[in-house]
Amino acid sequence: MNETIATGLRQPGGPVALTDGRVALVEMDDSRRCLTVIAANGARQEIGRAGGRPSGLAVDGNDCFWVAGGPENSLVRLSAEGRTLQVIEGGADGPFVYPNDLAFGPDGLLYMTDSGVRISDLREGGDINPDFFHASYNGRVYQIDPAEGRVLRVLATGLLHAGGIAFGPDGRLYYSETLTGKIHRQVVGARQELFAQVMPSPAVNTLRGPAGMAFDRDGVLYCALYGLGEIGLIDRSGKIAGRIRTNGMRPGNLAFTRDGKYLLVTEQENGALERMAAPRPGLPLYMPSI
Numbered sequence: 001m002n003e004t005i006a007t008g009l010r011q012p013g014g015p016v017a018l019t020d021g022r023v024a025l026v027e028m029d030d031s032r033r034c035l036t037v038i039a040a041n042g043a044r045q046e047i048g049r050a051g052g053r054p055s056g057l058a059v060d061g062n063d064c065f066w067v068a069g070g071p072e073n074s075l076v077r078l079s080a081e082g083r084t085l086q087v088i089e090g091g092a093d094g095p096f097v098y099p100n101d102l103a104f105g106p107d108g109l110l111y112m113t114d115s116g117v118r119i120s121d122l123r124e125g126g127d128i129n130p131d132f133f134h135a136s137y138n139g140r141v142y143q144i145d146p147a148e149g150r151v152l153r154v155l156a157t158g159l160l161h162a163g164g165i166a167f168g169p170d171g172r173l174y175y176s177e178t179l180t181g182k183i184h185r186q187v188v189g190a191r192q193e194l195f196a197q198v199m200p201s202p203a204v205n206t207l208r209g210p211a212g213m214a215f216d217r218d219g220v221l222y223c224a225l226y227g228l229g230e231i232g233l234i235d236r237s238g239k240i241a242g243r244i245r246t247n248g249m250r251p252g253n254l255a256f257t258r259d260g261k262y263l264l265v266t267e268q269e270n271g272a273l274e275r276m277a278a279p280r281p282g283l284p285l286y287m288p289s290i
Contacts, residue, residue: 002247002265002274006038012266012273013212014057014068014101015255016285023255023273025266026054026067035065035078038273048082053119056253058102058110060146061289068099068112075099075112075144091142091151098122101212101253103165105173105188108288109152110144113162113175128207133179137161141175143188146290156184156192160202163226164212164253169219169283176210176223179203183210183223183234196238198223212253215283217260224251224265231265233279247274256282 010029017023023038024047033054035047047065056068063080070076070087073096077086090096098115105111115122116139122132129135139159143152156162156175163176174185174195181199186192203209208227215221220241221234229249233242248269255264260281265274 002276004247004270004272005040005264005275006042006044006273007271009036009266009271009273011268012036012271013055013252013268015253015264015266015273016057016059017255017257017264018059019063019258021258023264024057024059024065025273026050026057026069028053028055028069035067035082047080048078048084050076050078050084052076053098056099056101056112058104058285059287060104061287064290066102066110066146068102070099073097073099075102077146086149088144088149088151091154093154096142097138100163101165103167104286104288105167106171106286107188108146108286110146111155111165111167111173112142112144113159113165114140114142115161115163115178116140116159117161132207133202133204137179139177141165141173153189155186155189159184161209163210164223166213166215166221167286168215168221169217174213174221176213178207178209178211178226181209183213183221183238194238196221196234196240198225198232198234198240203227211251212266214254214256214263216256216278216280217283218280220280222254222263224254226250226252226268231263242279244276247272255285258284260284
């Protein structure tokens with residue numbers, strides 16, 4: 001069993017390790033819809049309620065929080081105290097549909113996946129719609145200028161539920177396509193290529209597949225496999241080189257602690273934040289000043 005730092009979380013996602021040792025995450029459930037910070041002893045503090053359905057989180061060099069999935073499916077920047085500073089609702093191709101996950105790049109820009117499906121088509125109340133696979137999906141990957149608050153480019157379209165996103169030590173951008181079990185990558189703005197196939201067949205009957213991701217310093221990709229109860233370790237060749245079981249079946253996202261020694265996982269079946277020793281040190285995240 002992995003160590004459990006916190007329980008009673010309502011559909012937690014998007015963990016980020018902060019400089020002071022605390023962990024920031026979002027809670028997606030309708031009863032919460034908030035940004036929460038958890039101390040090492042499990043004490044928690046609600047920083048702010050962004051509204052919407054917050055699912056992704058990133059922190060910049062000014063200690064501000066970027067939340068994917070704010071009101072009206074927006075991207076929201078909050079101050080360290082939880083005050084709304086900026087709202088981005090979409091780009092030239094139209095409004096965001098279902099913002100999912102975020103990652104800052106080495107260029108100082110912000111990258112976001114949009115699952116590309118209306119929440120009402122994916123969920124019925126708190127449950128997954130049994131016909132979810134046949135909903136209309138147009139998952140996308142956006143490049144965003146955080147200083148100007150605008151979308152610069154759409155880097156990928158047509159994904160069946162775009163999920164996690166991360167930059168590798170090779171400087172390339174990686175993102176998961178949950179329903180197909182695929183992980184794609186690209187040199188930013190260049191042609192998309194398949195990096196890994198982590199499920200033998202699409203998720204037709206049960207929502208499962210690759211979700212949030214993070215790299216270690218050796219270039220191994222750690223991917224939360226939602227509905228499968230594990231973290232897949234994918235080597236540089238795109239092959240699964242190991243697996244780490246989670247306490248529950250629905251790990252949604254993950255991040256390394258700032259010292260790189262531990263892996264933090266938000267798990268939705270138990271509403272918990274899990275922690276486990278990392279096989280190798282984690283790759284530090286980009287946190288540019290805006």
